[in-house]
Amino acid sequence: MPTEICDRAIVAPAASGADAAENISEVRSQESLLKTGALQNAIFNSANFSSIATDANGVIQIFNVGAERMLGYAAAEVMNKITPADISDPHELVARASALSIELETPIAPGFEALVFKASRGIEDIYELTYIRKDGSRFPAVVSVTALRDAQGSIIGYLLIGTDNTARKQAEEALLKAGALQNAIFNSANFSSIATDATGVIQIFNVGAERMLGYAATDVINKITPADISDPQELIARAHALSAELETPIAPGFEALVFKASRGIEDIYELTYIRKDGSRFPAVVSVTALRDAPGGIIGYLLIGTDNTARRQSEAEQKELGQRLRDHQFYTRSLFESNIDALMTTDPSGIITDVNKQMEALTSCSRDELIGAPFKNHFTDPERAEASIKLVLSKKKVTNYELTARARDGRETPVSYNATTFHDRDRRLQGVFVAARDITERKKAESQILNLALYDSLTGLPNRRLLNDRLVQTMAASKRSGHYGALMFMDLDNFKPLNDTQGHHVGDLLLIEVAQRISRGVRAVDVVARFGGDEFVVILNELDEDKIKATAHAAQVAEKLRALLDKPYVLKFKQEGKTETTVAHHCSTSIGVIVFRNHEETQDDLLKWADTAMYQAKEAGRNLIRFYQAKT
Structure with a gap:
């Protein structure tokens, strides 16, 4: 808000x-x-x-x-x-x-x-x-x-x-249970008093019932039961609940309205009455069984009140007092039930109140937290303290990230939102803070970033991240004067494996290729999957001398060609079948370009390395070719 x-x-x-x-x-x-x-x-x-x-x-x-x-x-x-x-x-x-x-x-x-x-x-x-x-x-x-x-x-x-409104109605139940009061006001226009015979047919329909429900007494007496002017869905729900409570089948009609009273159980409940014009209003109904001298039931008395009349009859002071108590209760309930860790501090950053979530976040009790500096419960106290000063100057802070530290050392990243709060006279009282655990959001962001930058099959950088790394390498080469090298690699004899054994076996080979290439280069070098069965390697900081740098690149390229020329033994198991082993030979053709202080773009380097790779393919495959610029 x-x-x-x-x-x-x-x-x-x-x-x-x-x-x-x-x-x-x-x-x-x-x-x-x-x-x-x-x-x-x-x-x-x-x-x-x-x-x-x-x-x-x-x-x-x-x-x-x-x-x-x-x-x-x-x-x-x-x-x-x-x-x-x-x-x-x-x-x-x-x-x-x-x-x-x-x-x-x-x-x-x-x-x-x-x-x-x-x-x-x-x-x-x-x-x-x-x-x-x-x-x-x-x-x-x-x-x-x-x-x-x-x-x-x-x-x-x-x-x-x-x-x-349910809670307040239940709080007034004691008044509605007063049978003497019910009898005294039977004929009052403020109460609907309905008396039935033993089968539920209405025999008495007082002026209050006429006023509330819009029927004349002659419209209903000896014609309908109170169930006919009650919400049918609520009757079904009441019958179902009573059947479960009393462990006996109860029909969803008049029986549901008077069953407890028929068993001598005092009964006051809420339901919706339906007026003659089809409009509805909520009522509280008190039910009493009417008995003859021997104790047999001869009918039922249902006295109903609507919320408006009852509210208007309450004393003003009582209403205000109850409202104040309700607000206090609701405010605390909101404070405690919030999913965020909530706290208030005075203007100097001393905690004045917390909820259960804050206790859980810090592993400290409410008594331990109140009176302690807010900043003490975060990994960066200075940043936490600065957030209090910021909200005091700006009136609010949103999406300010901090890391909470629990007493046991557990750390939780949180999104910190805060605002100042004041008393009725607008005097500053302090800062209200809501800290939301964003651990899952951080994980999701990391996963999204990983999906965006890394190949899901091999775990290598994808083309997008490759471009970024190549730009960085070109800039570093320009600054240091050292040559770098770009290798474009395409597998030979890969398609037949996919065609004969299926893509799942082809994927196993690509994973193995990625692992072999990664083992054949330094940790500072970059290995990426360009797409399909194409891979790219960036060699960083080779040498200031082009001849030496080219020789180094050739040595690495030959090492990789030899690694990838070794036979592949691929094992997999399909559901319901025994493990299968597939042997396959798959070499690679490699195109290389050595660069330093180039004015060309990374796209140019990739294009040239790709051109050299195709020259290796055309020369017989399983070969290495260096790009030579046309003069």
Whole structure:
């Protein structure tokens, strides 16, 4: 996430007058939490939160891994294409727009505007809504909205951070279990109270049920069961889970809704109710079996509440306190669950906090790390210390590579990304650091480089690396005044082996040829596979005298010709067969050019050595020819 978004996402929009005073009071009462805001933004890409950033028009610009996991979309499917309203329950958008229009006394459209209107006016906004996944399934979410502003205070976009609502609902379960309260509010319009007979057919459908579900009592009494107004997929899932939990087959209908209650087990669960108009809303349902005097079941009572009504009934202070505790918990969870090694330091580079990944990276406990200098845990302390100074001056550092050293001496290359973080009053608190293990990336880069520069069969430099080495040799020869030599070698009698025995046997011969050539030259010389059955040798630093240099090159060429003229015994084993031995004779024709201080290019040298090689072929093969320039 860009730093400007991170920085702005933690700054509340400006207010004025009495609102500003109230905001300032509230802000300062939450100071301990808000100091962690920079950390929360710095770890924006955690999979535990759906973090969605839009431009000023609502079009999605950032869609983090948490949003991908929760909603089932890949970022590429939504970025620059849709708004968060397109993945929200349309009926809830209509309801929210209507409610806000009344509350704020201004018309609000039931789309993206309804999601961000309060935030756009500098009003803190945290609300509940139902998100719709790519596969059409739904889940309740708590969404915090922040307007993102530029330096002049103009809105450049919005940040919507969403969390699953399940945990908070479960935290309120104790209230829903209070049977006396259920009975007291049976006829309240705030609760859907539905009573059935023993078979599940609805007998009572109170005013709250009518209001929530859109049916008149006469539409459902003696006609349907509560299963008929419940999400059928959730009924199947509930029946399956209960069957496994209670080790007995349970049908995915009304039985799944009341089975526990029928066995005397207290039951409160969540499900999605479907209104008469087809819209949906999440409900918490408490089920009680209704019994006659002897204890026989004569029906069931299902009391449901929706999240909105329950949330509106909570005390403001309790809501704020719970939200603060949730934020603290979520912030720490994000910090600990991040795949990167995370830490914070004070401005002088002393570690103030770490996560488990940092403990694993250094083999030190959290207590051992806190209070220690950041630089002590890297192979280059000066470079590590410089990174802290750099981020303090630049505000951020990205892809700064360091090597972490564990207490046991283990070294791990890391990509170091860091940013400064501040308190609510923008006072510098220190540096937030994320160090990602890039061992595998380094290996992959090395492998890619190897594939690009070396022949995969023989392990010798390929044509690309040969050109580079030849340029270096020509430059060195020009500086030192010593001659170098280039040998172009082509195998004689190689094609018949490929044609009669197959390419796998031909490959074995090429590997053996590469090994023989490598054994016949010095370590400072270069052996490369030019392609097919062609090889090139570069001899470095021969002699300042051309006659001596040519004699040396001829001596090496003859040595190589003799090595390659020896018989080849190639052994291989095919799957399901015994080992096979193939004997083959394969000589080589060699063209040589001696050079020093040439103005020609490496391509010219290769062409001339190749010309000399063909002269050796035409003269009878298994010969050596030196290139002679035409005069």
